[in-house]
Amino acid sequence: MEGSALERGNMGRDKWSSLVWLGIAILICIGSLGLSLGTFRNPGPGFLSFFAGLIAGVLALIVHLQSRGLPSSAEKSNPLWTDRSRGRKMVLTVLALLGYAVIMNYLGFLMSTFIFLVFLLRVIEPQRWPVALLGSLVASTAFFCIFEIGLQSQLPRGPFRFF
Amino acid sequence: MFGFGDLFYGLSIVLTLNNLLYCFAGCVIGTLVGVLPGLGPVAAMSLLFPVTLHIPPVSALIMMAGIYYGAMYGGSTTSILVNIPGEAASVITCLDGYQMARKGRAGVALGMSALGSFIGGTLSILALQMVAPPVAKLALAFGFPEYFSLICCGLVVLTFMARGSMVKALMMAAFGIFLGTIGTDLFAGTPKFTFGIRILYDGLGIVPVVMGLFGISEVLLNIEEGLTQEVFKTRIKNLFPTLKDWGESVGPIVRGTFIGFFLGILPGAGPVISSFTSYAVEKKLSKHPDEFGTGVIQGVAGPETANNAAIGGAFVPLLTLAIPPTPGMALLLGCLLSYGVQVGPLLIKNSPDIFWGVVSSMYIGNAMLLILNLPLIGLWVKILKVPYVILFPLILLFCVVGAYSLNNSSEEVVLMVIFGVIGYLMKKYAYEAAPMVMAMILSPLMENNLRQSLALSHGSFMIFLTRPLSAVLMITAIALLILPHLPWLKAKKWKGLEETE
Numbered sequence: 272m273e274g275s276a277l278e279r280g281n282m283g284r285d286k287w288s289s290l291v292w293l294g295i296a297i298l299i300c301i302g303s304l305g306l307s308l309g310t311f312r313n314p315g316p317g318f319l320s321f322f323a324g325l326i327a328g329v330l331a332l333i334v335h336l337q338s339r340g341l342p343s344s345a346e347k348s349n350p351l352w353t354d355r356s357r358g359r360k361m362v363l364t365v366l367a368l369l370g371y372a373v374i375m376n377y378l379g380f381l382m383s384t385f386i387f388l389v390f391l392l393r394v395i396e397p398q399r400w401p402v403a404l405l406g407s408l409v410a411s412t413a414f415f416c417i418f419e420i421g422l423q424s425q426l427p428r429g430p431f432r433f434f
Numbered sequence: 435m436f437g438f439g440d441l442f443y444g445l446s447i448v449l450t451l452n453n454l455l456y457c458f459a460g461c462v463i464g465t466l467v468g469v470l471p472g473l474g475p476v477a478a479m480s481l482l483f484p485v486t487l488h489i490p491p492v493s494a495l496i497m498m499a500g501i502y503y504g505a506m507y508g509g510s511t512t513s514i515l516v517n518i519p520g521e522a523a524s525v526i527t528c529l530d531g532y533q534m535a536r537k538g539r540a541g542v543a544l545g546m547s548a549l550g551s552f553i554g555g556t557l558s559i560l561a562l563q564m565v566a567p568p569v570a571k572l573a574l575a576f577g578f579p580e581y582f583s584l585i586c587c588g589l590v591v592l593t594f595m596a597r598g599s600m601v602k603a604l605m606m607a608a609f610g611i612f613l614g615t616i617g618t619d620l621f622a623g624t625p626k627f628t629f630g631i632r633i634l635y636d637g638l639g640i641v642p643v644v645m646g647l648f649g650i651s652e653v654l655l656n657i658e659e660g661l662t663q664e665v666f667k668t669r670i671k672n673l674f675p676t677l678k679d680w681g682e683s684v685g686p687i688v689r690g691t692f693i694g695f696f697l698g699i700l701p702g703a704g705p706v707i708s709s710f711t712s713y714a715v716e717k718k719l720s721k722h723p724d725e726f727g728t729g730v731i732q733g734v735a736g737p738e739t740a741n742n743a744a745i746g747g748a749f750v751p752l753l754t755l756a757i758p759p760t761p762g763m764a765l766l767l768g769c770l771l772s773y774g775v776q777v778g779p780l781l782i783k784n785s786p787d788i789f790w791g792v793v794s795s796m797y798i799g800n801a802m803l804l805i806l807n808l809p810l811i812g813l814w815v816k817i818l819k820v821p822y823v824i825l826f827p828l829i830l831l832f833c834v835v836g837a838y839s840l841n842n843s844s845e846e847v848v849l850m851v852i853f854g855v856i857g858y859l860m861k862k863y864a865y866e867a868a869p870m871v872m873a874m875i876l877s878p879l880m881e882n883n884l885r886q887s888l889a890l891s892h893g894s895f896m897i898f899l900t901r902p903l904s905a906v907l908m909i910t911a912i913a914l915l916i917l918p919h920l921p922w923l924k925a926k927k928w929k930g931l932e933e934t935e
Contacts, residue, residue: 288863292609295609296608299612306619306624311893311894311895312893313888313893314885314888315622316621316624318884318885319615319877319881319884320612320615320626323609323611323877324608324612326604327608327609327612330602330604333601334601337601352658353659354660357658357660360657361657364657364830365851365854368650368834368847369848369851371847372834375838375844375847376844388827391826391830392823392827396657396822398823406824410827410831422488424839425839425842426838427838427842427844
């Protein structure tokens, strides 16, 4: 098969990604059947989602079959992460975002934003402590003033009502 | 055909202090997100969406539209000075724009880019004014089957225009249709795929999905791949092109306007494909195609004109048929629906203030952008020097606050992060997000029209082929599905663009 190393690498990855999409498509079809498909004359709530899942599943299968003819080296030639430590940072950022969404309701916007920013500036892109602390304080206060006071966005208050 | 009365009516809406300020704010924010790599216009628009719920719909749309076309101006600055495109439509400007900067012609490149953008943007608004009313009149003849066929055709065109695999793009569109069905069934009142999660009963919110797929995913990708930007050190002088530069650029600007406007109308083409096509055409027409990529002004003038002209074109299907051709337009459609505006062929008749107000604001916005991008270029260059370590926490924070403010719910933030991860993986595995987003937005409309059509025809799918307009659209869709698989066309598809890349 012709094509660049990058294309072959992407197609190597397709082998697994298409299976994930196929799995999701099957789940969509099963879920839609549970909602009732109805009849052609009177389609039910699961009608469109079932056919969307069916089409997506068939297409995922085509992508999978297209990628099967490739040697396994094609997949290895283009790994998902070029630098594992940076990949770990990406995962930590996602976890920090999820954690931030959770603690926001308990600690309030100002305090949780400060903690979130300190984490980003110390762990993800490491800065000196004074820079991280001062930067986080200024940014979280500025956001609070713009959105809560200026645009009246009703951000979460937390234990201290004025925060 | 429009009359000057309509234009003056539109101007009377825009020329109020409030609307001028919203237009200016949109242009400034648009230029800013265009200049800054890692935050595109779609993410910026979704970010501001919750804020716009507090202002009149016309003002909100004036600002949102300003962000969208403003980003096209700003994107070129980064391409020319940093060799990193500020947003996707300016990718091609890197080739010759950056080389011009290296040769000490950064000022001319920036100037021609701004002037070309202004000319292309303004002429495309004129074309939008002339084309939209007749298209809207034609669309009045559309019934349920025609609308369903039009959506199918639109989605197929979108996947046909996809720059990667068409099969993958179709698959993403199918998943998008599924995502759009999440919520409460309009006919039976049954919850569909809501899993008891409160925020899903009203359907999957477009803002967290778009912000996740386009904003968060971009930041995650930059963190993982490490974004380094170095502004090319040069004195920016002589912003106004010489007569010789103009002579070389008139042709590309005229062709770029046509290419941009007409490709902008097509689903999926938008500013990105328009700029690539313009570059490919200019290279093909040039007597010295080998000079492209070494810093020729035609390589900047054509694409930059085309990506701005595409915005005017993209407004045609949005404002007349309620069919958004790009993710940015899909977001604007979502905004219009949220404001309670009836979008479709009757928009011009029922809400002339929205149509003529937004169209007229684009003339003023383009003039504002010319001023913002020529005399104030130094300011944007300074902003370009802000390191990414400062930018990325702010981008994340903006996204979180934007998602939270929608319903004052952290569940929206979690949803956005989930779609951020999905978007990141889609980028890594070369799946395009645009077909998914657009199918998701069109899905409720598609479902409604499909079910109504089948009820009308007593369950016969032939209704889509027996009505002439619907049949034409369906046959076009089927032809577009088959054409890329014909061997002689398969070899030709995007050959020109691939050469360019």
